[in-house]
Amino acid sequence: MKKNKFLHDIGLIFTLITRRDKMILFFLLFATLFLTLVETFGVSVIMPFITLATNPDLILNQRIPREIYNFFNFKNTTDFMITFSIVLVIFYIFRAVYNITYNYLLNRFVSRKYHYFSYSIFCRVLRSDYEKFSKKNLDEIRKKIVTDSLRTSQFLSSFLNIFAEISIGLLLYVILLIISWKMTMILTLFLGINVFLIVKGVGRAVDKQGQERSKSEEGFYKIISHTLSNFKIVKLRAKEEEDFRLFEQISLKRSRAQALYGTLTLLPRNILETIGFCILVACVGYILYSYGDAKAVLPIVSMYALALYRVLPSVTRILDHYNAMLFVGKAVEDIYEAMTDEEKVEGDTQVIFEKNIILKNIHFSYPGKRELFHGLNLEIKKGEKVAFVGTSGAGKSTLVDLIIGILQPKDGEILIDGVKLNSENIRSWRKKVGYIPQDIYLFDGSVGENITFGSKMDKKRLIEVAKMTKIYDFLQENNGFDTQVGDGGKQLSGGQRQRIGIARALYNNPDILVLDEATSALDTETESVIMDEIYNIAKNKTLLIIAHRLSTIERCEKKIIISKK
Template sequence: MQKHITVNLPISEEESKRRVPNAFDKKILGEYVEDKDENEIKKYKFLISLKKLWRLTNRRDKLQLIGIFLLTIFLSIMETFGISVIMPFITLAASPQRILTNKYAHAVYEFFDFSSTTHFMVTFSVILILFYIFRAAYHVMYSYVTNTFSFRKYHNFALRLFGKSLELTYLKFTFTNKDRLRQVVTGEAQNTASFLQAVLSFLSDILTALFLYSLLLVTNWKMTLILTLILAVKVLIISKVLNKIIVDQGQKRTKYDQTFLGLLSRSFGNFKLTKLRGNQDELYQIFSETSLKRGKSSILVSTLSVTPRMLLETVGFSLLIASVAYILIRYNDASAVLPIISMYALALYRLLPIITNLLSKYQSMLYQQNSVNIVYEALHEVGEEKGYEPVEFEKDIELKDVDFSYIVDKPVLQKINLTIKKGQKVAFVGPSGAGKSTLVDLIIGVYHPKGGNVCIDGKPLTPANLDSWRRKVGYIPQQIFLYDGTVAANIAFGEVEDEDKIIEACKKANIYDFLVEHKGIKTTVGDGGVRLSGGQLQRIGIARALYNDPEILVLDEATSALDNDTEARIMEEIYKSSENKTLLVIAHRLSTIERCDTRVEVKACKSS
């Protein structure tokens, strides 16, 4: 005889869910600017991004960054030396007699006992060539070190973000945009690593520029200051105009990427519906428009990144050429200043691209700073506490005054009391959206009560023992998720594939004979299980649920999409497989639950 229990819920599950705001929609800039208004926050946003990036690094990263900084200093010294040595080399090559008249050159000449000035210059040339070879090798090594550091940080960011995503509570995951999650783990992690790489490159260029600028000041401070003034005005104008555009494009890029991923998921996630709707043209048009917007944003940023370089090089070298022309007109002889002009030409040849690169990297960081904020916030999301303290289930599951709500002051469950004996077959029935799934999800530990306790043999479920409890549950949903892989991989679902256990689970689910006709448990199912029928999909789902021999088996509308005959056969297999297990069945059809010994009727009623 079937026992009947009625549970009245104060508000429907679906209505409550609709009222829940998406927590990921709220973007905070950090605790450093809580008291500032929005306009002030924009001024500090880049500095905040840098501080957040620093906080995203661990102690080992910081030590490696110190090492990279020391390598950067040595690189900048080499760059400066490589340019400063050109002036004496050209001077001595043009007038070898100066080797004997210059006290420094003469001291070196005497110390190494050169036989002639030609011997001195040949040795000088060989040493310079060897230096430039070493400089090139050092550049390659430095690039390898910084790129390796950046890639490892990308790996670290992506791994931590993936881990954080898995640590989300099921409640929070339910209201999280899945395409946004994917974008954060892949795209935003990559952009954050690129931001870090840009910071390292920016630092290297700053040091090199300072050393080179100091060299130019020592060589001719008047000429250097004039060049500085003119170039500074240009840089200021470029920065003011371009940076605002690039920041705006960075924000648009984030929006376009999310739209892009969402479109792909909608189109490929239900391909059959796409075909039946026949709306390929509309989807194609949306894809085209979004792709064009992304492309235009990238084109604009790429074009603007080239503009500063061309302007600065044009101005810098025009001034240098004008200086040479002035000397020729004024003195009719440029030989006296040829070494200085040569050094300035080489210095500007290195300095102008560095300044351009500084602007480009700064603009790149502005473009990517939104990713740093997103990654920082995602990594500081409060995850679900985990614990593996053993839970013994020998007697019963008891709900004691259980309260639950999706949002504060909007209860879904209030003061629910229910006892389920071990081995009992319990059916949860009621209208759609009444809260059947919510109630069962609380029992199996997917959701956490806001009040009261779920007790196992009198012991409350807590974060310390929640994972151990969940491992006792086998879950069969209405929609079975299968990815494009083998039956074995889909049944093990990320765990070690135990062939004997998989075959045993397939036999219990009555799917093994079908698999033997193909490639056994190595049969591929296709993306979403498209190569299987509805009944075969459900049987794979049952085998997956039975793989670890759970003590509790949950059917969440698991057969509602099947015809009556197929449902009857599958339910027979489920009842047979769960003979010694506790069975929790959520269903609409009475035929599905006719063999359950207890029926819990869930009714939604408005709270006062």
């Protein structure tokens, strides 16, 4: 069952990588095979070197060294061994350089896959349908972009390392069979049984800890997010001990899973190395007991010692990588699900807005909920100031979201100057909208960065919108547009945050300005001042206002009253 899951996860990750990645992967596998030959030669050449160094007469008595000796016309065996030593030194330098280069290419490939996975999911999230996005858990999205993407790339790295270690192990194993197939088969029997038991026992335990780690990590992100995002409420509750206890439980569960995984991964190496070298010592003891002298078989024993010194770590590393792949298998499945989720393609065909917006026979409802709009018809002329009023939950914000293209109607159509709003032109339409929400989100950065919000910074335009929103003088008294707002804008007053939000909405010179309860958190006096400024700014713009206070919408030319059915 676990093996099937293991192979299933490998299949998933191969469907996630591009054709170019597969070509690079093929190149890396080829480079791994060459590395195998280099590593195998590096181990196998030690025995003949030691043998010829301790008994130079064999150079002339053995066929292969004799032919090399004659081909290069060596004067004596000393010259032969000196040359042999120099060649070996050059080879081991080459081996080191090749190993470093190989590992760099491998690490670069894996790191770029981490970038690819995290970037792809980030892009998919931003391109996702708003209605669908609103149902997702932000902590889970963060986890996929940051943690699961990293673990999925590590899964790929472990796969490549397993291939490398298996290749090296197989070649060394063939050499050991040639040297002494009986002794090799005895070692194989003992080690094979142990590897099987380790894979079955430890592998199952590692997979279980991987599932536990994935669950606890979701809770870990969640508690950090909801406590730090509601810090004032946490302080007012004055029950920090409950938060401490909850965080401690989740963190301990997470660290326990990681600790058990770290311990379990050490078991294969300790078990196999102990058994392998005990068998080797037992063989030497048997030879001494049977023949009384181990000189005759010393080169063979030395070769086995060197081979075991190389093979056993390879076997343990294979098991380590196998266990690591089981441990992060859940992350691979989550990334696969995120990257194969249906993606909505939206176009940027130009939309001209010079006359009106017409909503024609609009039907809309959220999945599993009552229908908010049934056959709704509405016209909004360019430059009109329109208010949307009604009780909470009646659908004011939903209607405006339909108008500005954030939500799509289930039936009916929205026409802009007679042109139907659809997936081919929706992005162009959204660019014409400046949106001011009730809660202005300001990230920890400068005022300038918060106003531009990812757009190219134009100092002239910044000054224009800062003056429009009456925040320019405040900035001049501080550090200008480099004034820091603090995380969430905590270094500014509510009115200042609101003005920055309005400046942000105006920065790209939109045709439509939307106020979604934008001033409801302000006192009446501040709200009155800001609304005067907004009406003044929006003289030539279409203004859509969602509000409860009548004072906010008193100058609107059209009032749309929405009530619950």
